[in-house]
Amino acid sequence: MGGYMKISTQAVQIGLDWDTRTGAVTVPIYQTATFRHPGLGQSTGYDYSRSGNPTRQALEDGIARLDRGCRGFAYASGMAAITNLLLLFQRGDHLVVTEDLYGGTYRLFEQVFQQYGLEFTYVDTSDMAAVKGAFKANTRGLFVESLTNPLLKVADIRALAILCKERGALCIVDNTFLTPYLLRPLELGADITVYSASKYLAGHNDTVAGLVVAKAPQLAEKIYFLQNSVGAVLGPQDSWLVIRGMKTLAIRMDRQEANAGRIAAWLQRHPLVAKVHYPGLSDHPGHALLQSEAAGFGAMIAFEVKEPAQVEQLLMKTQLISFAESLGGVETLITFPEAQTHADIKPEIRKRLGINNVLLRLSVGIEDADDLIADLEQAFE
Numbered sequence: 001m002g003g004y005m006k007i008s009t010q011a012v013q014i015g016l017d018w019d020t021r022t023g024a025v026t027v028p029i030y031q032t033a034t035f036r037h038p039g040l041g042q043s044t045g046y047d048y049s050r051s052g053n054p055t056r057q058a059l060e061d062g063i064a065r066l067d068r069g070c071r072g073f074a075y076a077s078g079m080a081a082i083t084n085l086l087l088l089f090q091r092g093d094h095l096v097v098t099e100d101l102y103g104g105t106y107r108l109f110e111q112v113f114q115q116y117g118l119e120f121t122y123v124d125t126s127d128m129a130a131v132k133g134a135f136k137a138n139t140r141g142l143f144v145e146s147l148t149n150p151l152l153k154v155a156d157i158r159a160l161a162i163l164c165k166e167r168g169a170l171c172i173v174d175n176t177f178l179t180p181y182l183l184r185p186l187e188l189g190a191d192i193t194v195y196s197a198s199k200y201l202a203g204h205n206d207t208v209a210g211l212v213v214a215k216a217p218q219l220a221e222k223i224y225f226l227q228n229s230v231g232a233v234l235g236p237q238d239s240w241l242v243i244r245g246m247k248t249l250a251i252r253m254d255r256q257e258a259n260a261g262r263i264a265a266w267l268q269r270h271p272l273v274a275k276v277h278y279p280g281l282s283d284h285p286g287h288a289l290l291q292s293e294a295a296g297f298g299a300m301i302a303f304e305v306k307e308p309a310q311v312e313q314l315l316m317k318t319q320l321i322s323f324a325e326s327l328g329g330v331e332t333l334i335t336f337p338e339a340q341t342h343a344d345i346k347p348e349i350r351k352r353l354g355i356n357n358v359l360l361r362l363s364v365g366i367e368d369a370d371d372l373i374a375d376l377e378q379a380f381e
Ligand SMILES: *Cc1c(COP(=O)(O)O)cnc(C)c1O
Pocket: 077, 078, 079, 080, 102, 104, 105, 145, 149, 174, 176, 177, 195, 196, 197, 198, 199, 208, 209, 210
């Protein structure tokens, strides 16, 4: 093997050579629940679409290749993917978790899995000493967001993976904000990556989907057993949409990141802005680390305005930029984490994390950066 092709090339190739019968350039949508058997005790490799579907498999193979893992899995949502991974653990197991994580993940851990006897400790995963201090005798997993939400803290995946290996814990990385185009946690030693493909991978704010990639075959077997047993699989139509989105992942990320860099620099100079959190800025605490582990800084920006009243003003007066939840699509969106995405996190924790009443989050899209800046400027006025 002469090494891997680049991610941008491999993304375009997903599903390309799937249909050898007709030569269709895109993978067909195999809208079927079941598959005819060629003979007694024989199978085409597909029996029933919960267990495996060719359109879904094209996506699963594609994400596994991009992430340099051994096998991929597609789910009905990012939360379904994370749920499947949590089922790898047993009553009494303890997990160390990023503290400023996606609100829905926090809700799942605290309000669902805690009831089944899993224990969680939330720490700043950009602080190695804090992570080490949180490990206990029964710690079996580390769940870390490679770039946190909403404050964009950077975790040292390489160091965390070594720690996990030493302590016999699974290292699971939610890499939604960076995608395999910018960061490949499995190459840095992590065991599993998980994505809300609803964000950058599908990329058009039109599909809800989740993906998982396992690095090693033994772990992949266990995850496959759970995927098939629980059944929260992604349907063939949505699998096709995610593949279609992923083909343009690289050019979208390039453009979104370039736009984010310009907007972050502009916000930093703006008199009504108190603070800008963007890892591409040289004064961001995770800037150098991300530069050493990733191929870019992504396109999420969090910023604080000076007065709470400016929050509503920005949310209501932006015209090109939509006031909506979610992120990662071609359209630029603005959200208010305290009241929206992170509303389920306890107020005292939000306060400690810095998710406050002046913090806004931008998911920068592919529009012209000048137009986006002009929209923010008129909303500030
Ligand atoms: C959106 C998101 C999720 C949840 O994914 P869904 O597809 O909405 O279920 C998990 N993690 C992160 C970082 C996210 O942004």
